[in-house]
Amino acid sequence: MPSYLEVKAEILRRITSRKFAPGALLPGEIELAAQFDVARGTVNRAMRELTDEGFVERRRKGGTRVRLSPLREARFHIPIIRGEIESAGLRYSYLLLVREIICPPEDICKTLGTGEAVKALHLTCLHSADGNPYQHEDRWISLKTLPQARDADFSVAGPNEWLVRTVPYSNVEVSFLAAAADSKQAQALQVKTGDPLFCAERTTWWQRKAITHVKLLFGKNYRMTAQY
Amino acid sequence: MPSYLEVKAEILRRITSRKFAPGALLPGEIELAAQFDVARGTVNRAMRELTDEGFVERRRKGGTRVRLSPLREARFHIPIIRGEIESAGLRYSYLLLVREIICPPEDICKTLGTGEAVKALHLTCLHSADGNPYQHEDRWISLKTLPQARDADFSVAGPNEWLVRTVPYSNVEVSFLAAAADSKQAQALQVKTGDPLFCAERTTWWQRKAITHVKLLFGKNYRMTAQY
DNA sequence: CAGTGGTCTAGACCACCGG
DNA sequence: CGGTGGTCTAGACCACTGT
Numbered sequence: 268m269p270s271y272l273e274v275k276a277e278i279l280r281r282i283t284s285r286k287f288a289p290g291a292l293l294p295g296e297i298e299l300a301a302q303f304d305v306a307r308g309t310v311n312r313a314m315r316e317l318t319d320e321g322f323v324e325r326r327r328k329g330g331t332r333v334r335l336s337p338l339r340e341a342r343f344h345i346p347i348i349r350g351e352i353e354s355a356g357l358r359y360s361y362l363l364l365v366r367e368i369i370c371p372p373e374d375i376c377k378t379l380g381t382g383e384a385v386k387a388l389h390l391t392c393l394h395s396a397d398g399n400p401y402q403h404e405d406r407w408i409s410l411k412t413l414p415q416a417r418d419a420d421f422s423v424a425g426p427n428e429w430l431v432r433t434v435p436y437s438n439v440e441v442s443f444l445a446a447a448a449d450s451k452q453a454q455a456l457q458v459k460t461g462d463p464l465f466c467a468e469r470t471t472w473w474q475r476k477a478i479t480h481v482k483l484l485f486g487k488n489y490r491m492t493a494q495y
Numbered sequence: 496m497p498s499y500l501e502v503k504a505e506i507l508r509r510i511t512s513r514k515f516a517p518g519a520l521l522p523g524e525i526e527l528a529a530q531f532d533v534a535r536g537t538v539n540r541a542m543r544e545l546t547d548e549g550f551v552e553r554r555r556k557g558g559t560r561v562r563l564s565p566l567r568e569a570r571f572h573i574p575i576i577r578g579e580i581e582s583a584g585l586r587y588s589y590l591l592l593v594r595e596i597i598c599p600p601e602d603i604c605k606t607l608g609t610g611e612a613v614k615a616l617h618l619t620c621l622h623s624a625d626g627n628p629y630q631h632e633d634r635w636i637s638l639k640t641l642p643q644a645r646d647a648d649f650s651v652a653g654p655n656e657w658l659v660r661t662v663p664y665s666n667v668e669v670s671f672l673a674a675a676a677d678s679k680q681a682q683a684l685q686v687k688t689g690d691p692l693f694c695a696e697r698t699t700w701w702q703r704k705a706i707t708h709v710k711l712l713f714g715k716n717y718r719m720t721a722q723y
Numbered sequence: 724c725a726g727t728g729g730t731c732t733a734g735a736c737c738a739c740c741g742g
Numbered sequence: 743c744g745g746t747g748g749t750c751t752a753g754a755c756c757a758c759t760g761t
Contacts, residue, residue: 269748269749269750270749270750271749271750282664283664289663295726295727295728296727296728297727305750305751306750306751306752306753307728307751307752307753308730308750308751308752309749309750309751311728311729311730312749314728315728315729322664325727325728325729326727326728326758326759326760327726327727327728327729327757327758327759327760328725328726328727328728328758328759328760328761329726329727329728329758329759329760330726330727330728331727331728335663336575336659336660336663337663337664338572339572339573339667340570340571340572340573341570341571341573341667341669342568342569342570342571343568343569343570343571344566344567344568345567345568345569345723347564431564432564435517435563435564435565436510436511436550436565438722438723439567439569439722439723440720440721440722441569441720441721441722441723442718442719442720442721443671443693443718443719443720444673444693444716444717444718444719445673445674445691445692445693445694445717446673446691447690447691461689462675462691463673463674463675463690463691463692464673464691465671465672465673466673468718488672489672489673490670490671490672490696491670491671491672492668492669492670492671493668493669493670494666494667494668494669495573495666495667495669497729497730497731498730498731499730499731523745523746523747524746524747525746533731533732534731534732534733534734535732535733535734535747536731536732536733536749537730537731537732539747539748539749540730542747543747543748553746553747553748554739554740554741554746554747555738555739555740555741555745555746555747555748556739556740556741556742556744556745556746556747557739557740557741557746557747558745558746558747559746559747
């Protein structure tokens with residue numbers, strides 16, 4: 268095990284065992300380096316990771332303190348739907364329900380940042396696992412910023428795979444919420460109208476311009492889990 | 496700006512601008528160090544961060560390659576409910592609805608890892624922002640692993656604040672899902688029974704033993720947002 | 724002002740693994 | 743086997759900030 272990890276693990280052990288109590292001042296890097304018989308740079312790396320992970324707070328001249336309540340964050344990896352299903356050992360299948368080029372409703376225009384009279388590509392798809400409906404996708408793609416989308420074929424593979432291939436690096440904002448299924452969504456996902464469904468909304472930008480907005484509805488009893 | 500950040504930004508610029516295309520092999524650390532006129536350690540730190548953030552993949556002898564599809568993850572900071580409300584400039588208030596010591600239902604016993612006949616502390620509370628119901632909390636605390644909880648006072652402040660103070664460092668598993676409000680929850684949150692609500696379930700362990708399980712129901716139209 | 728952490732350097736050794 | 747990245751060191755300079 269690399270020595271910076273040994274230092275990190277030992278400091279963390281002292282924190283969790285309350286030998287370094289919440290709020291307490293830790294020894295300086297030079298002293299720790301002497302204690303562990305490593306270079307200061309090694310201690311620095313260990314402490315930097317502990318800082319990033321929210322266990323300690325550091326200030327020049329002020330020194331390093333154990334955080335009173337650990338600042339924790341959960342990390343969710345954003346799954347590619349196909350990979351998520353196949354890595355569970357299930358067979359992935361895809362169905363294009365709707366493809367049309369129309370003027371989007373007002374709220375979509377607003378997120379896409381286009382004018383009201385500008386047409387966009389609207390897609391509705393269903394992703395299934397072993398034949399069971401898994402995710403309902405309702406997507407808008409701006410033809411203003413991504414005119415190639417007009418000629419792309421979304422009948423075989425989902426728009427996400429095309430988008431990742433076409434625009435691999437982008438900025439994303441994602442929200443999670445609960446939504447009630449409308450009649451069409453309920454039919455596709457084989458649930459009752461009005462059933463609560465876990466929902467993700469994602470807007471993607473490329474070079475400051477919005478390219479797509481998608482609303483993903485997950486099947487019944489879906490839960491997104493993380494540990495920290 | 497620190498030079499490792501300059502290196503990182505420039506490499507990232509070359510990746511997003513496709514000068515380093517997906518799958519392409521990047522120059523080695525020694526060559527990059529020469530190009531940027533910095534030490535190899537500085538390049539290494541820049542590249543390590545790009546690796547952590549999912550932009551490139553590195554292998555000894557194999558070199559560094561741009562990932563075909565960027566492996567991205569969203570980070571959600573886990574808010575302390577009081578802080579979340581107060582940082583929005585609203586007045587936080589708390590109400591204890593139920594406090595009882597009973598044998599929990601089977602599924603809770605299972606998550607807490609206690610036997611079926613073992614009693615636990617059951618709390619139901621309501622957190623409000625400016626007087627409007629914001630979050631409904633339904634919590635079980637294992638008295639087997641945390642007997643002090645029996646004598647703690649949860650009438651003024653929520654159990655979360657007591658727990659963080661008492662057991663600051665712990666392992667957590669959190670799930671997000673959609674749930675339908677039952678009649679009591681609906682009444683507390685001032686929504687209709689059956690309305691879809693965003694829900695978080697969290698189980699907390701301390702030294703390998705489960706100490707608490709909580710189900711948090713958020714008010715209508717709540718959404719959890721992150722960028723990446 | 725002085726002590727802390729943040730960064731940088733030049734050099735080194737080595738584990739890993741592709742050719 | 744040889745080249746790559748992973749780590750470590752000793753030393754240095756400096757920005758920030760508490761006292």
